[in-house]
Amino acid sequence: MNAYSQSQLIEHTAPRSEFATDDPVLILRHARASLEDGIPVALVTLVDVRGGAARPLGAQMSVRIDGRYCGFVSGGCTEPAVAAEAIEALRAGHDRFLLLGEGSPFFDIVLPCGGGIRLSIHVLKDAEAIDQVLAHIGGRREAALLYKPAEESLVWSPADDTGWQNGSFARIYRPPARIVISGNALESDATARVASAAGYGVDLVGRHNGRKATDLPLDRYTAVVLLNHDLDAEIETLEAALKSEAFYIGALGSRRTHERRRKALEQLGYGEADISRIKAPIGIFEKARDASSLALSVVADVAAAASKGTYRSVIAGTIAKG
Numbered sequence: 001m002n003a004y005s006q007s008q009l010i011e012h013t014a015p016r017s018e019f020a021t022d023d024p025v026l027i028l029r030h031a032r033a034s035l036e037d038g039i040p041v042a043l044v045t046l047v048d049v050r051g052g053a054a055r056p057l058g059a060q061m062s063v064r065i066d067g068r069y070c071g072f073v074s075g076g077c078t079e080p081a082v083a084a085e086a087i088e089a090l091r092a093g094h095d096r097f098l099l100l101g102e103g104s105p106f107f108d109i110v111l112p113c114g115g116g117i118r119l120s121i122h123v124l125k126d127a128e129a130i131d132q133v134l135a136h137i138g139g140r141r142e143a144a145l146l147y148k149p150a151e152e153s154l155v156w157s158p159a160d161d162t163g164w165q166n167g168s169f170a171r172i173y174r175p176p177a178r179i180v181i182s183g184n185a186l187e188s189d190a191t192a193r194v195a196s197a198a199g200y201g202v203d204l205v206g207r208h209n210g211r212k213a214t215d216l217p218l219d220r221y222t223a224v225v226l227l228n229h230d231l232d233a234e235i236e237t238l239e240a241a242l243k244s245e246a247f248y249i250g251a252l253g254s255r256r257t258h259e260r261r262r263k264a265l266e267q268l269g270y271g272e273a274d275i276s277r278i279k280a281p282i283g284i285f286e287k288a289r290d291a292s293s294l295a296l297s298v299v300a301d302v303a304a305a306a307s308k309g310t311y312r313s314v315i316a317g318t319i320a321k322g
Helices: 006-011 024-036 079-092 128-138 185-197 231-242 255-267 291-307
Strands: 016-019 041-050 060-064 068-071 096-101 116-123 143-148 153-157 163-165 168-173 178-183 201-205 222-227 248-251
Touching: 024 041, 024 060, 024 068, 024 128, 024 168, 041 079, 041 096, 041 168, 060 079, 068 079, 079 096, 079 116, 128 143, 128 153, 128 168, 178 185, 178 231, 185 201, 185 222, 185 291, 222 231, 222 291, 231 248, 231 255, 248 291
Parallel strands: 016 068, 178 201, 178 222, 222 248
Antiparallel strands: 041 060, 041 116, 060 068, 096 116, 143 153, 143 168, 163 168
């Protein structure tokens, strides 16, 4: 373990962002790596929101005693002040809560949304709970960190909802959404580029790529998008999607094409409950006639579906293309 010397820790304490991210897994990894390097680190969590707030409940920061931090608990203007408080907690060796905005003693810190937020600052003692969560996320399973302020402890917990539970705060983590794309090279490659830029994991399948959707785990954190111009070319992937927990299923075609798709699926034994998972039209705008517009429309629709809740609902879509 490469531990910093005390003089190094004292010298470098001006809060500064090490990198900008709101990805909860990257934030946990930052905290985990800091512990591995022998650098005291705190995990800051948004545990209460009053009025408006720029970030959702459970938003986090990882703050090292040398001032380096990542993550966001507000709109970006309060993070250095939060990091400074976390550094003080690390120096004292004890957890604390921090109130900002409405009702806060820090009158010079005004939240852009005009509300108030309460943050827990937990001085990490070990990485066992974080390791458990990261292992679950790596296996595409939900997990939670349970913060117990009375004990100043953090433990792994089975997945539940984010929020206060019997005096402890649970922060749930879910696997990142991924998009499985099947289709012709032009549309599928364009959609893959947009999806990757938006932070989604991407798998290309179908005749164009030689991979099969049946070889992939189509879990409830997966969206399946079919961009084929041929119903016969899409059917294998479509059936795999309908038999899975995929939260989103989209298929290229007009309403008339979708009606032919419906009849083909009925002949294969699929009922209305299955077929209704495919909705027409897909996308944030209809009749996207070029690959770039289609890609934007599809990825935006997947994002909208994912943001509607917790991936627990099955959401579907069909691309309307005239």
